[in-house]
Amino acid sequence: MPGESDEVSSASAPDASVRERWSELVDLINSARAAYYQAERPTIADDEYDQLFRELEEIERANPELASGESPTQTVGGERAEMFEPVNHLVRLYSLDNAFDEDELEAWFDRVDKALGAVPPLLCEVKIDGLAVDLVYRDGMLASAATRGDGITGEDITYNMRFIEAIPEKLTAKKPPKLVEIRGEVFLSTQRFEEVNEEQMAAGATPFANPRNAASGTIRQRMDKRWEELQSARAVDTDRGRARAERLERDYALASGRLAALGFTAHGVGAREGIDIGSQSEVYALLADLGIPVSSRMAVHSTRDEVREYIAYYAEHRHDVEHEIDGVVVKVDDFAAQSELGETSRAPRWAIAYKYPPEVVRTRLVDIAVNVGRTGRVTPFAVMEPVRVAGSTVSMATLHNQYEVQRKGVLIGDMVFLRKAGDVIPEVIGPVVEARTGNEHAFTMPTQCPECGTSLRPEREGDKDIRCPNTVGCPAQLRERLFHVASRGALDIEGLGYKAAVALLDCGVVTNMGDLFLIDADALLECPFFTRDPSKGETGRKLTENAKTMLANLEKAKTKPLWRMLVALSIRHVGPTAAQALARHFGSIEAIAKASAEELAAVDGVGQVIGEAVVEWFAEAWHREIIDKWQRGGVVLADAATSVETQDQTLAGSVIVITGSVPGFTRDEATAAAAARGAKVTGSVSSKTTCLVAGESAGSKLDKATSLGVPVVPAEAFEVLLEQGLEAVLKG
Ligand code: ZN
Numbered sequence: 001m002p003g004e005s006d007e008v009s010s011a012s013a014p015d016a017s018v019r020e021r022w023s024e025l026v027d028l029i030n031s032a033r034a035a036y037y038q039a040e041r042p043t044i045a046d047d048e049y050d051q052l053f054r055e056l057e058e059i060e061r062a063n064p065e066l067a068s069g070e071s072p073t074q075t076v077g078g079e080r081a082e083m084f085e086p087v088n089h090l091v092r093l094y095s096l097d098n099a100f101d102e103d104e105l106e107a108w109f110d111r112v113d114k115a116l117g118a119v120p121p122l123l124c125e126v127k128i129d130g131l132a133v134d135l136v137y138r139d140g141m142l143a144s145a146a147t148r149g150d151g152i153t154g155e156d157i158t159y160n161m162r163f164i165e166a167i168p169e170k171l172t173a174k175k176p177p178k179l180v181e182i183r184g185e186v187f188l189s190t191q192r193f194e195e196v197n198e199e200q201m202a203a204g205a206t207p208f209a210n211p212r213n214a215a216s217g218t219i220r221q222r223m224d225k226r227w228e229e230l231q232s233a234r235a236v237d238t239d240r241g242r243a244r245a246e247r248l249e250r251d252y253a254l255a256s257g258r259l260a261a262l263g264f265t266a267h268g269v270g271a272r273e274g275i276d277i278g279s280q281s282e283v284y285a286l287l288a289d290l291g292i293p294v295s296s297r298m299a300v301h302s303t304r305d306e307v308r309e310y311i312a313y314y315a316e317h318r319h320d321v322e323h324e325i326d327g328v329v330v331k332v333d334d335f336a337a338q339s340e341l342g343e344t345s346r347a348p349r350w351a352i353a354y355k356y357p358p359e360v361v362r363t364r365l366v367d368i369a370v371n372v373g374r375t376g377r378v379t380p381f382a383v384m385e386p387v388r389v390a391g392s393t394v395s396m397a398t399l400h401n402q403y404e405v406q407r408k409g410v411l412i413g414d415m416v417f418l419r420k421a422g423d424v425i426p427e428v429i430g431p432v433v434e435a436r437t438g439n440e441h442a443f444t445m446p447t448q449c450p451e452c453g454t455s456l457r458p459e460r461e462g463d464k465d466i467r468c469p470n471t472v473g474c475p476a477q478l479r480e481r482l483f484h485v486a487s488r489g490a491l492d493i494e495g496l497g498y499k500a501a502v503a504l505l506d507c508g509v510v511t512n513m514g515d516l517f518l519i520d521a522d523a524l525l526e527c528p529f530f531t532r533d534p535s536k537g538e539t540g541r542k543l544t545e546n547a548k549t550m551l552a553n554l555e556k557a558k559t560k561p562l563w564r565m566l567v568a569l570s571i572r573h574v575g576p577t578a579a580q581a582l583a584r585h586f587g588s589i590e591a592i593a594k595a596s597a598e599e600l601a602a603v604d605g606v607g608q609v610i611g612e613a614v615v616e617w618f619a620e621a622w623h624r625e626i627i628d629k630w631q632r633g634g635v636v637l638a639d640a641a642t643s644v645e646t647q648d649q650t651l652a653g654s655v656i657v658i659t660g661s662v663p664g665f666t667r668d669e670a671t672a673a674a675a676a677r678g679a680k681v682t683g684s685v686s687s688k689t690t691c692l693v694a695g696e697s698a699g700s701k702l703d704k705a706t707s708l709g710v711p712v713v714p715a716e717a718f719e720v721l722l723e724q725g726l727e728a729v730l731k732g
Contacts (some may be wrong), residue, residue, distance in 0.1 A: 096347055120332065131185065132148040145157050183268040188218060189211075263293070302677065451476035454474065482505065490567045563576065656693060
């Protein structure tokens with residue numbers, strides 16, 4: 001093939017191992033496709049599929065003779081299932097080529113630019129994680145509906161369409177076109193998806209991996225046959241007949257209810273008569289006029305930068321959309337330009353799907369272990385084979401409590417679906433029931449604390465959580481509390497990490513939290529973890545640099561604000577917000593200790609539960625002992641001149657949004673600091689925003705602020721903003 005010779009790296013025949021891998025990949029991909037399209041149960045995760053597909057493409061690029069007609073690269077994804085009658089599409093449906101990163105998107109821009117001489121107007125839309133369908137309307141009436149199938153032949157699902165409220169049987173136009181073939185995506189909203197999976201799990205079935213599989217499973221039910229079955233059951237007038245009819249009726253109602261809740265969004269047209277349209281965006285306007293749902297998120301952009309911004313915006317706001325999206329589709333808007341670019345055997349050259357990283361993967365649940373927290377709560381967590389998901393490697397996920405383990409129906413040894421959405425902590429969705437071998441076993445919650453052997457029990461009858469009641473002596477709780485004191489949300493003591501906390505307890509320098517501020521260099525010298533061998537010319541063991549850092553930071557921590565002290569004490573339910581409210585109102589630990597539950601609860605931002613928890617905490621003699629010891633160690637447990645209340649209200653009345661990282665502050669700290677200066681801190685930029693504080697890796701919020709003319713404060717100037725207000729920052 002002239003002009004494509006640069007893609008052929010080798011003229012000689014591929015060796016046996018390459019051929020073997022090629023046919024292995026073809027088999028893997030074909031069976032995965034069959035599972036996707038016929039059984040609604042993915043046998044492999046989306047990203048694995050993509051990886052296999054790309055490996056296959058690479059092999060074929062290097063060895064073009066392997067790219068025969070039987071290769072999945074030469075056909076459109078999906079094969080016709082046997083269940084429904086086949087139906088031919090009037091115009092073939094293509095798959096889209098994917099871009100998995102900026103470079104691949106750039107390469108597509110370049111190809112379009114080169115072929116057309118310029119980058120034309122580009123239509124951007126979110127890529128719905130649903131099921132592609134093809135609807136044919138003749139003289140305004142729905143004539144047939146089909147799944148995409150292999151792109152040429154799909155399955156006839158016309159009967160089922162009448163249940164889907166989002167798909168009209170009749171177009172709304174007065175003079176509808178003679179013929180229009182509409183392509184779009186049937187989907188399940190995120191909320192409905194979760195409900196459906198709850199139902200699946202309650203019935204002991206494998207939950208759906210994603211809304212696409214759920215939508216597909218919902219649509220692939222022969223409702224016509226079920227109806228016939230129900231009618232014949234109703235005709236049998238015996239006890240058994242009536243019981244069967246009742247069961248079938250319930251099933252039918254469940255199935256039709258699930259169908260009714262499906263959504264639909266159109267994304268193109270195929271065959272048409274009596275329609276004169278010149279671009280993709282005109283198609284959407286026309287379809288909307290006909291009463292067909294189209295995406296409100298579609299936008300036409302004319303530069304590469306705008307397209308990139310659109311993609312970045314939805315990467316950040318992926319979960320604000322009511323249905324799941326797995327990327328953004330970019331299409332050349334103008335039909336004439338589309339024709340000029342044409343198609344490959346598989347996909348149009350005028351469109352590209354930019355895929356976001358997958359958020360659901362499959363992995364092995366190796367074990368379920370338990371963790372004892374700083375308040376004694378015993379939490380089971382999943383230990384999994386490490387797996388890449390949403391850009392990070394995950395090997396553990398919390399399972400909250402034993403009831404959650406039961407609800408999800410996971411067994412140790414199961415293959416499970418694991419989800420990690422954005423910044424949210426990873427979550428085990430449920431087991432792949434079909435993948436069980438019989439070697440899995442159920443998790444049993446321990447009855448004794450794995451660290452101190454005390455019998456576990458719920459704090460109150462009916463509590464879902466169980467706890468280790470040995471709050472004073474349980475080494476796990478001691479260690480967690482000590483580690484918590486040093487955490488960034490509390491006293492932020494550099495040098496006192498998890499290992500240091502363990503070492504302090506192991507060598508007996510610290511026996512409880514109270515001892516923390518009494519330790520000195522002499523005490524640490526007794527502890528191997530904090531010492532090193534003497535260098536030449538020195539005698540005796542020396543403190544490590546880390547130990548010195550820890551001592552210096554313990555000293556600094558003694559004068560931190562009262563609210564941080566309150567957080568550090570691990571009082572149940574008292575997080576930064578409640579701690580700040582308490583510190584602001586009472587000003588000292590003595591005043592808080594003396595207050596009644598009612599007085600505490602009356603403070604804005606505190607409430608009954610926290611009020612009681614605080615009183616309970618101070619009622620324990622060993623807790624009060626911690627306070628005594630800290631005070632003896634020089635810890636200041638009161639806010640003086642630096643108290644929140646007396647800080648200058650430099651930001652009074654302003655509305656601030658913080659995005660990206662702010663040096664020296666966690667997000668909570670930055671928010672609290674701005675709030676202490678009188679600002680209201682909100683999550684999204686609008687015309688009401690006074691200014692945006694933008695740190696490293698600020699995303700679409702920065703674009704939004706710029707477009708609205710909202711002043712942007714670089715994160716490095718955050719402290720100036722706090723001290724002197726916005727004007728001082730803007731003046732430079
Ligand atoms: Zn314990």
